[in-house]
Amino acid sequence: MPHESTSRTLIVALGVCLVCSILVSTAAVSLHGRQETNRKVEKLRNILAAGDLLTDKSNVEETFKEKVQTYIINLATGEAVPKDKYTDKLNPDAFDIKTMANDPKYGQAIPAKEDIAKIKRMPKYMPVYEVKKDGRIQKVILLVYGKGLWSTMYGLIALGKDLRTVEGFTFYEQGETPGLGGEVDNPRWKALWKGKQAYDKNGRLIIEVIKGKVDKSSPKANSEVDGLSGATLTTRGVNNLVRFWLGADGYNSFLTKLREEG
Numbered sequence: 001m002p003h004e005s006t007s008r009t010l011i012v013a014l015g016v017c018l019v020c021s022i023l024v025s026t027a028a029v030s031l032h033g034r035q036e037t038n039r040k041v042e043k044l045r046n047i048l049a050a051g052d053l054l055t056d057k058s059n060v061e062e063t064f065k066e067k068v069q070t071y072i073i074n075l076a077t078g079e080a081v082p083k084d085k086y087t088d089k090l091n092p093d094a095f096d097i098k099t100m101a102n103d104p105k106y107g108q109a110i111p112a113k114e115d116i117a118k119i120k121r122m123p124k125y126m127p128v129y130e131v132k133k134d135g136r137i138q139k140v141i142l143l144v145y146g147k148g149l150w151s152t153m154y155g156l157i158a159l160g161k162d163l164r165t166v167e168g169f170t171f172y173e174q175g176e177t178p179g180l181g182g183e184v185d186n187p188r189w190k191a192l193w194k195g196k197q198a199y200d201k202n203g204r205l206i207i208e209v210i211k212g213k214v215d216k217s218s219p220k221a222n223s224e225v226d227g228l229s230g231a232t233l234t235t236r237g238v239n240n241l242v243r244f245w246l247g248a249d250g251y252n253s254f255l256t257k258l259r260e261e262g
């Protein structure tokens, strides 16, 4: 074979392709386990962050294990699913909102007029995260999600021991425009939620994200959150998704039950 020929070039190119593809697929397979673990830790980190349970030095998995108990609840009844009824999909480790919402057994369609979060389908069950001290609930952390302007936004809202006061709110997945709707991730905006009343004394849902700034002298000031300027559509989405999930189709049965149980 001559030193430089088309076939030699092709053989070298194919050889390089083969070596590269072996390297890439080996890396993908060998890193899969680590990526899964990282994803799992990231999920726990977000739950702890929403509940204000994380310090710089915290080991995420240990802190979660020590402070948080996870249940799966039936949204319609508000009851926790007994552990012996867990299945391969219906259990806290495997629970995936999108899979469950689309599953004919575990998910359901939402009638259009009730679908203020614009999610079309939802799981019939959801995981809930409880922080307890001496057997009494200190915080409940709940998954919430719904449409913003461009994306479905996935977040976590923490309620305090009265199950009315917001203790924390964060989004762990959203694709709104950075600087506009993406400001839902801004710590200063998220801090505005802390201390707001989600329900009144009679259990009526009162929390609302408004357009503009909250009038501090208004009687509603403690249940209203400032909207994001230049991002009214995302703001409306946040308001709708929070009100959907804290309302009758979401966690209301569960929270009412917990309040009744004292």
Ligand SMILES: Cc1cc2nc3c(=O)[nH]c(=O)nc-3n(C[C@H](O)[C@H](O)[C@H](O)COP(=O)(O)O)c2cc1C
Pocket: 149, 150, 176, 177, 178, 180, 181, 182, 228, 229, 230, 231, 232, 233, 234, 235
């Ligand atoms: C490129 C581009 C990206 C935008 N991204 C968002 C967004 O993520 N969220 C949002 O609510 N509005 C976004 N807007 C603005 C909306 O179209 C709309 O003007 C805005 O929500 C109105 O808010 P305002 O009433 O507070 O001004 C975007 C506009 C442009 C041109």
